[in-house]
Amino acid sequence: MNEIIVVGDVHEGINFGFQIDPETGLSARTLDIHNNFTRAARFAIENDAKLFVIVGDLFNRTHVSPAFRELVRRDVIEPLKEADISIWILAGNHDQPRNTHKGTSIDDFRGYPHVGVYRNPAVEKLTIDGKSVGCIIVPYLHPTHIAGLVREKLDKETSQEQMFHQGQEVLKKWIKNRAEELDADFKILFAHYYIEGAKLRETACPEVLPSEFSFNRGMIPDNLDLAIFGHIHLHQAMRSNSTEIVYTGAVERIDWGEMDDKKGFIAINLFAPNKWHFEELPTRDMLKIGVEVGADDEPTQKILEAIPDVTEKLVRLEVTIGEGLRSRVAEDEIAEKLRDAFNYDVCWREKSAEKVGFTNFTMDPFELLKNFIEINYSTHPKCDALLNEGRNILEEVLRED
Numbered sequence: 534m535n536e537i538i539v540v541g542d543v544h545e546g547i548n549f550g551f552q553i554d555p556e557t558g559l560s561a562r563t564l565d566i567h568n569n570f571t572r573a574a575r576f577a578i579e580n581d582a583k584l585f586v587i588v589g590d591l592f593n594r595t596h597v598s599p600a601f602r603e604l605v606r607r608d609v610i611e612p613l614k615e616a617d618i619s620i621w622i623l624a625g626n627h628d629q630p631r632n633t634h635k636g637t638s639i640d641d642f643r644g645y646p647h648v649g650v651y652r653n654p655a656v657e658k659l660t661i662d663g664k665s666v667g668c669i670i671v672p673y674l675h676p677t678h679i680a681g682l683v684r685e686k687l688d689k690e691t692s693q694e695q696m697f698h699q700g701q702e703v704l705k706k707w708i709k710n711r712a713e714e715l716d717a718d719f720k721i722l723f724a725h726y727y728i729e730g731a732k733l734r735e736t737a738c739p740e741v742l743p744s745e746f747s748f749n750r751g752m753i754p755d756n757l758d759l760a761i762f763g764h765i766h767l768h769q770a771m772r773s774n775s776t777e778i779v780y781t782g783a784v785e786r787i788d789w790g791e792m793d794d795k796k797g798f799i800a801i802n803l804f805a806p807n808k809w810h811f812e813e814l815p816t817r818d819m820l821k822i823g824v825e826v827g828a829d830d831e832p833t834q835k836i837l838e839a840i841p842d843v844t845e846k847l848v849r850l851e852v853t854i855g856e857g858l859r860s861r862v863a864e865d866e867i868a869e870k871l872r873d874a875f876n877y878d879v880c881w882r883e884k885s886a887e888k889v890g891f892t893n894f895t896m897d898p899f900e901l902l903k904n905f906i907e908i909n910y911s912t913h914p915k916c917d918a919l920l921n922e923g924r925n926i927l928e929e930v931l932r933e934d
Contacts, residue, residue, distance in 0.1 A: 534581075535577075538573060542590045543566065543783070544593040546638075559601075591639055597638050622639050623672040626740070662804075679700035680700070687699060722759070726762060761781065767780065792819035817845070820846045824851070836852060859883065
């Protein structure tokens with residue numbers, strides 16, 4: 534039996550600037566992510582699950598296009614309703630507003646009787662196959678929320694460093710008390726946080742920021758059967774004394790820092806010896822090709838020989854080339870060799886002094902942004918993050934105009 538299905542970090546609504554359907558405005562890469570989310574919902578239906586939990590970051594932003602909300606409604610919310618499967622949606626750092634009074638896209642689903650949306654800590658109890666299941670729910674809280682929680686409990690102002698430590702103590706006590714009060718056959722913690730010691734990938738869109746509130750293992754009580762977390766895109770398991778902690782990981786690879794990661798979701802078998810297992814989902818291949826062209830090389834041939842079969846793959850071709858050799862490259866031949874890729878980017882890095890201008894003239898704001906980032910930040914570890922966030926800002930500004 535797979536009584537509870539848990540997914541995390543879906544990021545519906547994330548923007549990709551390629552393979553855009555002109556009618557819907559959606560990238561085919563966006564649909565890769567959505568289709569895996571849908572596969573998890575179908576698994577829940579086919580296995581007669583009782584509960585479908587999204588442990589944060591259903592959406593990539595607090596407010597996303599209606600097209601994304603409709604995809605989720607049509608392919609996940611409604612089918613699970615028809616199958617009589619309850620849904621719990623925890624706010625994550627991407628879909629939890631800093632202002633608690635503001636609505637979000639996840640709130641759109643509150644009208645369904647089978648859907649619970651959690652933006653504040655809560656406790657739920659349900660019965661599955663005659664057994665009681667107690668659930669402690671801790672959605673993502675921004676530092677401002679933690680500061681308010683500390684002020685409420687301790688009735689005093691503190692520094693941020695003290696506030697984080699005191700916030701951990703306040704939440705630790707709250708979770709411990711709830712776990713002790715729960716009279717249930719099986720107890721689970723669902724949360725969306727980084728736990729100190731969890732493995733991270735060097736991604737272009739980092740999930741853990743230096744200033745954010747995090748958990749430590751001591752905050753997780755020993756009388757839980759399982760603790761399931763979202764937030765970290767890498768699936769992994771660890772322990773806090775007798776309690777097993779599991780990260781679901783993301784349902785698809787979000788960026789190039791995750792190119793080798795397996796993606797999937799967690800299926801919980803409440804009363805089996807093995808309480809959970811990881812269900813792997815199909816992912817699109819990501820291929821990074823590095824080529825260095827020297828003065829004695831025939832540039833085009835050297836690059837072509839380095840390119841393997843790229844059919845339906847995401848490809849990043851990074852060419853380091855000596856100054857003055859770029860003009861000798863037959864870029865049309867390179868493009869022809871890459872044309873069967875799902876999408877490809879070619880990044881040219883000349884062995885010369887840092888450039889500050891553009892090599893080609895264009896009025897396309899997205900192309901200008903890409904050129905600027907590639908010329909000035911191509912070796913920066915957060916190059917992709919700069920480009921992704923810049924695209925988001927441009928889209929919002931142009932939409933307003």
